[in-house]
Amino acid sequence: TKATASAGGQTASTLPKNFGESVLGHNTQIGxxxxxAGTISGAHNNDAFLESVEITGAKVSNKITDARFPGIVEYSYQLPRTNTKGEFIGGYKSVSTKTTYDPKILPDSKxxxxxxRxxxxxxxxxxANPALRETSIKVDGYYFQVTRNSKTGEITNSFITMPPRIK
Incomplete structure (x- = not known):
């Protein structure tokens, strides 16, 4: 089932009905x-991410903050390599990044x-751009990466990101 959102007088229906709840679940899921992909899924809540790092045995190699985006932390991390049974086989996967938010500054509900939004x-x-699979949207001064299913057009995720640093 779809929710109907009205944007600019047009009826749009590419958002799943329980989108807000599923984003909340995605942001706070642990481990x-x-x-x-060799990544930790979801866990954009900083506490959930750090707990996931602990559970999965991931290695954090970098942590970036930016005064323009209070409460946002971007981590570089690597998951340990595992076999199909989930057993560690030595070494680490390639570096991934995860943008998290501090729930004390930006509550989960916000x-x-x-x-x-x-x-x-x-x-x-x-x-306007039917071939586009993802886009960056600014809300209340923060950036969100919004993705959609290329076959159905349904929006699949919208997560907070740290925009590229200006050199």
Whole structure:
């Protein structure tokens, strides 16, 4: 089932009905490995990410903050290599990055709300650019990466990101 959002007088229906709840779940889930991508899935809440690092045995190699985005931390990390049974086989996968938010500065509910608002704004961008699979949307001074399913056009995720640093 889809929710109907009205943007600029047009009826858009590419947001799943429970989008806000699923974003909240994605942001706060702990210890979920995406084995194919070699990443920690979800865990954009800083506490959930650090707990996931602990559970998965990941190695954090860098931590970046930016005064323009209070409460946001970007981590570089690597998951240990495992076999198909999940047993460690030595070494680490390639470096991944994860942008997290400090729930003391940006509560989970606020980030979920901003994510949903970014997703609604992204609908018009996707309508104007049908080939686009993801886009960056600014909400309340923070950036969100919004992704969609290339086959169905349904918006699949909207997560907080640290924009590239200006040299």
């Amino acid at each position: 979920v490995r995406n084995s194919k 980030v979920a709300d901003m994510s949903s 970014a997703a609604v704004q992204a609908e018009s961008v996707f309508k």
